[in-house]
Amino acid sequence: MATCAKNRTTGMSFTFTAYQPAHADTWNRFNQSSRNGTFLFDRGYMDYHADRFTDASILIEKEGQLLAMLPASREGSTVVSHGGLTFGGLILGDKSGAADVKAIFEQLKDWLMVSGVTKFIYKPVPHIYHRMPSEEDLYALHRLGAKTTRVDVSTTIQQSARLPLAKGRKHAIGKAKKAGITVQKSEDFASFWQMLTHNLADRHAVKPTHSVEEMQLLASRFPQIQLFMAYLADQPVAGVVVYDYAQVTHTQYIGLTDVARETGALDALLEHLISDAFAHRPYFNFGISTCNRGLSFNEGLAAQKEMFGGRTSILQWLELELT
Numbered sequence: 001m002a003t004c005a006k007n008r009t010t011g012m013s014f015t016f017t018a019y020q021p022a023h024a025d026t027w028n029r030f031n032q033s034s035r036n037g038t039f040l041f042d043r044g045y046m047d048y049h050a051d052r053f054t055d056a057s058i059l060i061e062k063e064g065q066l067l068a069m070l071p072a073s074r075e076g077s078t079v080v081s082h083g084g085l086t087f088g089g090l091i092l093g094d095k096s097g098a099a100d101v102k103a104i105f106e107q108l109k110d111w112l113m114v115s116g117v118t119k120f121i122y123k124p125v126p127h128i129y130h131r132m133p134s135e136e137d138l139y140a141l142h143r144l145g146a147k148t149t150r151v152d153v154s155t156t157i158q159q160s161a162r163l164p165l166a167k168g169r170k171h172a173i174g175k176a177k178k179a180g181i182t183v184q185k186s187e188d189f190a191s192f193w194q195m196l197t198h199n200l201a202d203r204h205a206v207k208p209t210h211s212v213e214e215m216q217l218l219a220s221r222f223p224q225i226q227l228f229m230a231y232l233a234d235q236p237v238a239g240v241v242v243y244d245y246a247q248v249t250h251t252q253y254i255g256l257t258d259v260a261r262e263t264g265a266l267d268a269l270l271e272h273l274i275s276d277a278f279a280h281r282p283y284f285n286f287g288i289s290t291c292n293r294g295l296s297f298n299e300g301l302a303a304q305k306e307m308f309g310g311r312t313s314i315l316q317w318l319e320l321e322l323t
Helices: 021-033 043-049 098-114 136-144 167-179 189-204 212-221 258-263 265-277 299-306
Strands: 015-018 058-062 065-070 073-075 078-081 119-122 147-158 182-186 225-232 235-244 248-256 283-288 311-321
Touching: 015 098, 021 043, 021 058, 021 065, 043 212, 058 098, 065 098, 098 136, 136 311, 147 299, 167 258, 167 265, 182 265, 189 212, 189 225, 189 235, 189 248, 212 225, 225 258, 225 265, 235 258, 235 265, 248 265, 258 265, 283 311
Parallel strands: 078 119, 248 283
Antiparallel strands: 015 058, 058 065, 073 078, 119 311, 147 283, 147 311, 182 225, 225 235, 235 248
16 A cells, blocks of 8 residues: 655755767666666667767766666757667666656756757657666656657567467468478678568558668677578578567568568568577567557557567657746
């Protein structure tokens, strides 16, 4: 049973420091030891597209000790955590509790306002990526009056409670085996990108977020970025770029050919990733099935992902007007 008591955070005082390149090593070390950071927040990843976003990241200290960091970008009078990443959010160490985070956001609001910021957009780290519970930020922003402005449906398999494969998926996997489909890890991003680019242009009239050169650069920096391909007679017919996080394996890009559709090659490839290559990770995530700020829902796409044994986790955006 909860009881209400006097606010004890009034005396807390934090120092906010705008990130500079000289902070890179400190930033990366804290991120690696944090309870909710990912390699997306490593400066080697964040800064690959530094020319497209004005960095507004912040280091937050208390009595000279680094307690939290905020990956962020700025456009005009709006700060986003983070405009160039799928999600951002406050990166926390083990020593920060709910009272600390509440006080951090109260003082961060004032610090941003003094800096001329009028709107704060916050994309928290989804809970499946947390090494331990780390949702103090959501409560703190609720207290400040932040509003949820976007929610995306993302299909996730919890490996310890995976639902059975649907009959359609089992049939496709069996079909792939009969056709002689094989699955291998690959470094041939160029061939995959040709497949992916054609696939996205033909079916969705869009381009990949990353260029092949950018993905090759990031993969060279981060071994967590891996490419797996399905082959028929030594010819690539489907591929998946995987982001392998500590808690989650995420399918960043999926590409396939007509041959893959006919043979069930993609089903076989995905099942290999889920059941073999990354079965040791707590979660396997297929990404979102929504667009238009979460208001358009591709039910068919979500259903296909759910047939592998997953259900919905969410990505959300919160907005706080600074007045």
